[in-house]
Amino acid sequence: MQETTTEQPELERPDTFYFRILDRIERIGNAIPNPAFLFFILAMLALLLSGVVSWAGLSVTHPGTGEEVKAVNLLTVEGLHKILTGLVTNFTGFAPLGVVLVGIMGIAVAEASGLISAGLRILVLSSPRRLLTAVVVFAGVISNMASDIGYVVLTPLAAMLFLAVGRHPLAGLAAAFAGVSGGFSANLLLAPTDALLAGLTQEGARIIDPSYIVTPAANYYFLAASTFLVTILGTWITEKVIVPKLGEYKGEVKPESLDRLSRDEKRGLYATLAVTAVIVGVVLLGLVPENGFLRDLKTGSVLRSPFLTGIISFIFFGGVVLGCVYGFVSRSFKGIDDVIRAMENSMRTMSVYLVLAFFAAQFVAFFNWSNLGIILAVEGAEFLRSMQLGGVTLIISFVILSILLDLFIGSASAKWAVMAPVFVPMLMLLGYSPELTQACYRIGDSVCNIITPLMSYFPLIVAFAQKYDPKAGIGTIMSMMMPYSFVFFIGWTIFLVIWFLFELPLGPGAGIYYEFGGTPAQ
Secondary structure: OOOOOOOOOOOOHHHOOHHHHHHHHHHHHHOOOHHHHHHHHHEEEEEEHHHHHHHHEEEEEOOOOEEEEOOOOOHHHHHHHHHHHHHHHHHHHHHHHHHHHHHHHHHHHHHHHHHHHHHHHHHHHOOOHHHHHHHHHHHHHHHHHHHHHHHHHHHHHHHHHHHHHOOHHHHHHHHHHHHHHHHOOOOOOOOOHHHHHHHHHHHOOOOOOOOOHHHHHHHHHHHHHHHHHHHHHHHEEEEHHHHHOOOOOOOOOOOOOOOOOOHHHHHHHHHHHHHHHHHHHHHHHHHHOOOOOOOOOOOOOOOHHHHHHHHHHHHHHHHHHHHHHHHHOOOOOOHHHHHHHHHHHHHOOHHHHHHHHHHHHHHHHHHOOHHHHHHHHHHHHHHHHHHOHHHHHHHHHHHHHHHHHOOOOOOHHHEEEEHHHHHHHHHHOOOOOOOHHHHHHHHHHHOOHHHHOOOHHHHHHHHHHOOOOOOOOHHHHHHHHHHHHHHHHHHHHHHHHHHHHOOOOEEEEEEEEEEEEEEEEE
16 A cells, blocks of 8 residues: 555636535625624524514414413513523533533543544555545444534544545535534434434324334334435535535645654554453443343343443543553653643633533523424424325425424424424324334434534534634535535435335334225325
8 A cells, every 4th residue: 555645736626606606605604693692692582582472472282292382481580580590500501512521521632642643644544545535424424323422523533634635624524524413313323312213203103003113223224224325425525516615725734744653653552452452342241241231220221321321421431541541652641641731721622612502502591491492393393284295295395394493493302302293193194104204304304404503513513613714604614514415405305205115114114104904094
């Protein structure tokens, strides 16, 4: 294998109508206020709308409980008290906050020790360069097994990797973000999200059929096949659209050295590999046996085990332990102070994200307290039901509705908790299986994530991009990711339509149609 060089021929970006449109999107997007201020404005807007909608007396019937849901006016004395007492807990309880900070601290030790740099060099020098983009997108899709760790670890890592081989780092960031977020539902392995959504789907199905069972593997065949579809589409977009759009990188950040490993570095890697093997063995010992200590104590389940729900803890301890092993064996760490200093430095770089997270947390809390999210979701669901669509048209319409709701409610489970009791029984009465309804939802829930600034990790992606382009903003990321979102929507929806027309099973025992008394109701 010839040694990879960091030299990259200068790329001239075509001056086409398409690229001019993306440039306009970037300019408009960058004209949006600072992300922190944007979330402040949205929080104030949520307060105002809570008063307006409450004054108008708008209410909906919750499809799951049958209870009336009214808008809660936060522009009252009670609302003021709730805001004042919840300001701190909104921030400290903001789900992405702890995941990001804990994950970053662990990875920072591995990075400061030189472990990540050494791994990058080996990966680049030993892998065919033409497969780099595909590997990054595929890794992003697979990272969903580890919850949200792909946002925290893979996205900045991909940018570093692209820069290391002389390519634009933002192209690597975009490819990883597309795989992690745009392909969120696809995977070769089952994840906690599969079990969570299946439970909600089953509750909706039992409104019609009290004995109906929906397993976590309900969409496994379709989503496993989708992994390769997303990888192919993401790779194509990166190479044919994003790389030409970005052109040659002329920023000040220098790539990691791709020199061969020194004797100390090799020793450090060998020691790290040995410790990694021990860690993997311990994890398997805790997961494989039916009474493994890392399984759920009550059910013995792996899907709901502490290993999966606490995966960020494994990332933190893994980063610290492996970083320390490599650092002390390779002599890049001289003492424990180097380890602590690595964590401290990582927190300094996250100051921008902390401010963003504070205001984002307030907006999310106000939106939930006011019941605006539920009202918008139910009203949108009722509108689609009233259109009485069917077949391919219904599939496409439902995917689009899920995309629109993704702009208002970021949580996949929160949206599905409202939608499943409405659409699952409705489509069963039309003859379509709950598993098909869930598959439609999962596509719509994935493809919009990468273009909405209200997605919890969007500010983090902006912060990562600013390392390589200080002028990067919301518009920069939106213009980069919009081609992915559009192509994923078209390609993935067509893929589902083909699956539907050929009546292929969506998962083990999960067909396209729901049968009344053994006969499909179509």
